[in-house]
Amino acid sequence: MKLPVKFLDNMKEILKDEFDTFFKSYDEKRYYGFRINTLKISVEEFLKISPFNLSKIPWSTDGFYYEEDIRPAKHPFYNSGLYYIQEPSAMSPVEFLDVKRGHKVLDLCAAPGGKSIQIASRLQGEGMLVTNDINSNRVKPLVKNIEMYGVHNVLVVNDSPDRLCKNFEGFFDRVLVDAPCSGEGMFRKDEKLIKSWEKDDISIYPKMQREILDEAGKMLKVGGKLVYSTCTFNKDENENMIQEFLDKNDNFELLNIEKIGGISEGLGVKEVGRLWPHKLNGEGHFLALLQKVDGETKEYKRLKNKKKPECFEEFEKENMNISLDGNFITINDNLYLAPKDMIDIKSLKAVRTGLLLGKVVKNRFKPSQALAMALKKEDFKRVINLDSNDTNVIKYLKGETIFTEGENGFNLVCVDGYPLGFGKLNRGTLKNGYEKSWRWV
Known part of the structure; x- marks a missing residue:
């Protein structure tokens, strides 16, 4: 693998005596992993039926390594949403977000949705997940994954952070910013990214991250927690970004990332976490955990429940052993069951306003694929x-x-x-x- 000279020079400066070990790690095989979707099945139950030889990922409660020659995406358990294929290091940010049932959580840069599904598994159908991506092409696989993995207490948005903030200032208990970055931790996973790194102007990323992080902080409640993460190694997108944010926002404090499973302390900032490819079995990640300790509190009113359409009620009685309750919303013939914590949103590009139950055309109901996956x-x-x-x-x-x-x-x-x-x-x-x-x- 031919790594960029500028990248190597920067890593020599960062790692010093550890550089040779880091450099040699690029000659080793990459690692493959998936997370069990505990919205649908417990870890224990999946391991009983698993057709794969698996080993535990130490920093993940539900993540496992699998061997390179296994093709889990070609097993029907994948299509039933029992597991999500994910790079092992990328499982770490949500582990430190401390999501509890009933929380309102924002995944701000969410596509293709792996971390959103991980958040949803912690919520267990309670509270509310807002998952967003600004790129309209990237939001399509996000929607598919949200639906395949049975997430129903969700608002999927395709919009900018500042427009989100106009609707959700001080709203969320938890915010995840898995920021767009220069992707230096993905070189071994995808060598095409090396050419992109050399060709693109990576200096654009700190400006982008700064703007995203500023808006994300405004959307957090007092007492709420925010995880900022990247899959890159340079300090400007990581420690320096966090220090700059703290210098501007004295109502935030940096919490310590527990150093488990080979996670190291940060470069000059001990509280943050670093996942290095030469220290653990993964491609690498950066983590910082922030808490909002002061600020104004805002109150939001939930949407009033709207009546269940008769055609859907008839479908339930004829076909289902359960009856769904909550806020039923019809948008362009699509019938949604909105999250219980849903509020009135204005001028946002909402792609899914809850669970898409199906279509209502001429007072007849046709069930959706998303409904099947949520049952x-x-x-x-x-x-x-x-x-x-x-x-x-x-x-x-x-x-x-x-x-x-x-x-x-x-x-x-x-x-x-x-x-x-x-x-x-x-x-x-x-x-x-x-x-x-x-x-x-």
């Missing part, structure tokens, strides 16, 4: 439960017609008891309802 097997009256080794699973994921026994009508199609999507059965023939844009090719 449990026992929530639905008619279920087609396929074994993970059954060839019909792959046929279903490809959008093909399946011939199977069962009761006529809407069925929830599951693999080993975990939902994949809907289908409509008629005399042994299942009309495939799997989301077209998700289908295997």
Whole structure:
């Protein structure tokens, strides 16, 4: 791997005696990991059914290493949202965010959504997650992941931090800023990023990070916590950025990052955390934990609950063993179940205002893929439960017609008891309802 000379010179200055060990780490294999989605299955239960040979990631409560020759994205458990494939170091920021059930949490630079799903697993359906990305192309995979992994207490936004702040100043208990950065920690994972680093002007990142961090701080409640993280190594985007923020904002204090699992202290700032590729099995990350200790408190009123549409109520009675409660919102024929902590938002580009239940057209309700993924097997009256080794699973994921026994009508199609999507059965023939844009090719 040919690393940029300017990058190497900077790392020599930073690491000094450790540089040679750091440099040699680029000749070693990269590490692969995924996190178990505890919104759908516990760690213990997944390990009982896991088809993979796994080993624990020390800084993650639900993360595991897997071997390079394994292809977990080609197993149907991936499509049922039981795990999220993620670089091991990238699992660390949410671990230190200290998310509790009922919290209101913002993931400000969220795409493709791995950390948002991790936050949602801590919320366990309570509180509210606002997940945002300013890039309209990047927000598409964010939406898919939010839906595939069964996150329902969520507002997905495609907007700028300053516009978000106009709606949510002093609103959140926790804020994650996994900031856009020069990506020096991703060189071993993707060598194309080396060319981008050499070609692009990386001096743009501190300005961008500074603006994002300033707005993020305003959206935090007094007493709330903020994690700032990057996947790069230089000090200007990390320690220097945090010190500059603290110098400008005396109502924030820096909390200590616990040094577990090989996480090191920062460069001249002991309280922050550094994940180095020569000290642990991961690509590298930077972490800083901030707490807002003073400021004004704002009060927000929740949206008043709106009545459940009759067509959806009929769908529930006919097909479901549960009845959903809350705030039902219809936007352009799309029916949403909004988070209970939802407030009135103005002029924001909201992409998902809660769980997309389905479409209401001419007073008829058609259920969505997102609804299927948010349900449990026992929530639905008619279920087609396929074994993970059954060839019909792959046929279903490809959008093909399946011939199977069962009761006529809407069925929830599951693999080993975990939902994949809907289908409509008629005399042994299942009309495939799997989301077209998700289908295997």
